[in-house]
Amino acid sequence: MNIEEKWSIQQQPQVPPSPHHPPPVMSPQMNSMPTDNFMQPFSYDGQTAHQQIFVSMPPQTSSAARQANSPNNNANINTSNPNTDRKVMDSRPAFTTTFHATPFQTGAARKRRTDVLGFAQDAGPFFSPTQQHYNIYSMDRSLSYKLRINSKVDRGFFLADNDWTCYRRNYFQISSAFSISGATHNINEADIPCLIEVDGQFHAINQFLLGITARVSNSDKKIELVQHTPKRDKGPQMVPVPKAIRAGGNLSLSSVGSNSNIVTFERIQFKTATANNGKRRAAQQYYVVMVDLYAQTESGEYRIATSTSAPLVVRGRSPGHYADNHDRYNPMGMNPAFPNDRHMGFPHPQGPNGAPMMPPDFNGAPFPGPYSQYQPFSGYPPVNGGPIRNDALLMMGSNGQPPQFHPQHPHQQYMVQGVTDGDNPNQEMYSNANMDPSIVNSSHDPKLHEMHMDGVTSTSGPHSAFSNFESRQIPTSVAGSNSTPGSKPFMKIEIPQSSELPEHPLTSPAYHSQEYVEGFHMYNNGNHANNASAHHGGYHSDSEQHNMNGRPTRPDGSLDHNHSPQLKADKSEHNSKLSANKNITTPTTELGKNLSQLNMNYRMSKMEDDKL
DNA sequence: TTCGACACAAATAT
DNA sequence: GATATTTGTGTCGA
Numbered sequence: 001m002n003i004e005e006k007w008s009i010q011q012q013p014q015v016p017p018s019p020h021h022p023p024p025v026m027s028p029q030m031n032s033m034p035t036d037n038f039m040q041p042f043s044y045d046g047q048t049a050h051q052q053i054f055v056s057m058p059p060q061t062s063s064a065a066r067q068a069n070s071p072n073n074n075a076n077i078n079t080s081n082p083n084t085d086r087k088v089m090d091s092r093p094a095f096t097t098t099f100h101a102t103p104f105q106t107g108a109a110r111k112r113r114t115d116v117l118g119f120a121q122d123a124g125p126f127f128s129p130t131q132q133h134y135n136i137y138s139m140d141r142s143l144s145y146k147l148r149i150n151s152k153v154d155r156g157f158f159l160a161d162n163d164w165t166c167y168r169r170n171y172f173q174i175s176s177a178f179s180i181s182g183a184t185h186n187i188n189e190a191d192i193p194c195l196i197e198v199d200g201q202f203h204a205i206n207q208f209l210l211g212i213t214a215r216v217s218n219s220d221k222k223i224e225l226v227q228h229t230p231k232r233d234k235g236p237q238m239v240p241v242p243k244a245i246r247a248g249g250n251l252s253l254s255s256v257g258s259n260s261n262i263v264t265f266e267r268i269q270f271k272t273a274t275a276n277n278g279k280r281r282a283a284q285q286y287y288v289v290m291v292d293l294y295a296q297t298e299s300g301e302y303r304i305a306t307s308t309s310a311p312l313v314v315r316g317r318s319p320g321h322y323a324d325n326h327d328r329y330n331p332m333g334m335n336p337a338f339p340n341d342r343h344m345g346f347p348h349p350q351g352p353n354g355a356p357m358m359p360p361d362f363n364g365a366p367f368p369g370p371y372s373q374y375q376p377f378s379g380y381p382p383v384n385g386g387p388i389r390n391d392a393l394l395m396m397g398s399n400g401q402p403p404q405f406h407p408q409h410p411h412q413q414y415m416v417q418g419v420t421d422g423d424n425p426n427q428e429m430y431s432n433a434n435m436d437p438s439i440v441n442s443s444h445d446p447k448l449h450e451m452h453m454d455g456v457t458s459t460s461g462p463h464s465a466f467s468n469f470e471s472r473q474i475p476t477s478v479a480g481s482n483s484t485p486g487s488k489p490f491m492k493i494e495i496p497q498s499s500e501l502p503e504h505p506l507t508s509p510a511y512h513s514q515e516y517v518e519g520f521h522m523y524n525n526g527n528h529a530n531n532a533s534a535h536h537g538g539y540h541s542d543s544e545q546h547n548m549n550g551r552p553t554r555p556d557g558s559l560d561h562n563h564s565p566q567l568k569a570d571k572s573e574h575n576s577k578l579s580a581n582k583n584i585t586t587p588t589t590e591l592g593k594n595l596s597q598l599n600m601n602y603r604m605s606k607m608e609d610d611k612l
Numbered sequence: 613t614t615c616g617a618c619a620c621a622a623a624t625a626t
Numbered sequence: 627g628a629t630a631t632t633t634g635t636g637t638c639g640a
Contacts, residue, residue: 167634167635168615169615169634169635170635171633171634230632230633232632232633233616233617233618271615272615273614273615275613276613277613316613316614316615317613317614317615318634318635318636318637319634320635320636
């Protein structure tokens with residue numbers, strides 16, 4: 001069974017037959033979507049998507065399109081389009097190299113890249129659910145499609161002071177995929193024919209592109225991202241350009257030679273650091289990374305969907321600088337057993353008073369302030385999460401209620417942006433305590449469509465999973481306001497430390513795709529462009545991931561298929577992933593072992609509690 | 613305070 | 627085990 005067959009979905013219509021079609025009618029959600037809460041028309045460098053035409057990228061025609069379309073292959077990037085004057089129109093090759101899953105830093109001391117401390121390798125900032133900007137239809141306009149972008153940060157970030165943090169000079173990596181639901185077609189069909197509606201006109205989508213950008217949180221100010229080669233300073237620096245992508249990708253299932261539906265941006269750095277990092281008396285600035293899905297049509301390219309990361313802190317100075325200022329950065333206290341843990345990113349045991357509580361009025365309501373002009377961030381667990389994300393789900397509880405945590409088991413707190421719980425009765429959590437994870441992976445199983453309303457349902461109102469918010473006072477003159485551009489609505493959620501109930505659908509890694517989580521938390525006041533809620537995700541081990549999006553090049557930029565570091569990189573990447581995966585279960589350092597033991601103790605303790 | 617550049621060294625792959 | 631590659635980060639000057 002090849003990959004396409006394995007992941008094929010006998011997709012059932014997610015949108016029931018509607019009197020609106022044919023001809024199609026703009027979904028009410030789209031029509032009623034407030035413009036100030038909607039990032040359209042798309043503007044990139046001052047041009048709207050309606051006029052802007054991106055680089056024309058060739059359609060992918062083979063299962064090896066990922067490689068063929070490697071940014072290293074200049075021939076695959078057509079820069080002849082006269083309209084391609086945007087800044088990211090950089091045809092210089094991108095490079096890939098060995099995959100080092102190193103999500104956590106260990107402080108000023110050089111860390112071991114494979115020492116994962118018993119926690120997930122690729123924990124990273126959460127991404128919001130997908131915000132769809134245009135209605136997408138089947139070719140006969142009888143079906144409305146829903147787009148979902150799944151993204152994960154593979155490396156580079158760690159939790160510091162409950163902020164997802166990275167160093168400007170360090171690499172991070174983002175992998176993304178997207179799915180189209182509501183289609184009757186096989187979700188992994190090479191090219192699902194569909195139409196985009198733009199100003200009442202319908203255009204056939206030739207292909208999809210996926211790109212990443214960054215901007216200041218609460219602001220339109222763009223932040224440059226730079227992509228390096230393995231040669232780093234000796235090689236060219238480029239801006240990550242959108243890459244062609246096909247629907248149906250699963251971030252946890254990327255097989256050799258079949259990565260055309262997953263895009264990975266490697267060796268990405270922020271051009272600049274966030275302002276006021278660690279300053280006690282200045283408002284911390286935050287960035288967000290936006291993963292944008294574009295539709296290429298004959299009439300141009302449109303940004304059709306966006307997923308936004310959690311607020312990010314980008315440190316501009318060396319870790320040693322921050323390590324010397326623990327007190328300034330750790331107002332909530334840290335585990336004294338691990339004085340460097342603020343760089344480690346693993347859950348910090350914290351007491352219940354780690355941060356001031358969010359006023360109850362905010363529970364389940366859109367966070368006040370200008371952040372609402374962007375997509376409300378729901379703090380979703382990302383796709384391929386480890387314990388952290390397990391627990392983010394666990395907090396839901398199997399009955400949709402916030403779980404009752406044992407007071408002796410402190411919880412990690414995560415900061416999320418303002419949350420719009422919405423009030424959509426269709427909000428749902430894919431929950432079925434007896435659901436076999438294999439069913440999820442075999443997403444063609446029609447059972448999936450029956451599970452949506454099982455178990456946990458709505459999260460709106462006081463029962464929201466994210467009702468346990470806490471606020472953090474902004475220690476400046478803007479305290480009490482979240483309107484400062486670049487600031488983050490300081491909302492925190494409590495998340496227990498580790499994964500329990502590995503077979504539970506809320507905690508098993510098998511259920512961590514955004515597509516599984518997304519249902520319980522709708523954006524835009526609970527309204528998607530449509531309410532189709534197919535889910536095609538799944539979970540496979542990291543060792544199944546193979547990033548082959550780099551091609552070897554000679555110094556002159558030509559391809560070198562024989563003596564290429566890239567080939568080594570590709571191979572080493574695989575080995576690295578295998579090694580990294582192994583290290584998840586067998587930490588090699590004393591610290592790793594200790595943490596692993598702590599994690600195990602916690603799990604066992606929690607299980608005992610559950611029994612009681 | 614940030615950023616760019618250089619350099620060193622650790623981690624990892626071959 | 628040796629060597630090469632990749633990457634984290636310390637330092638310094640602008």
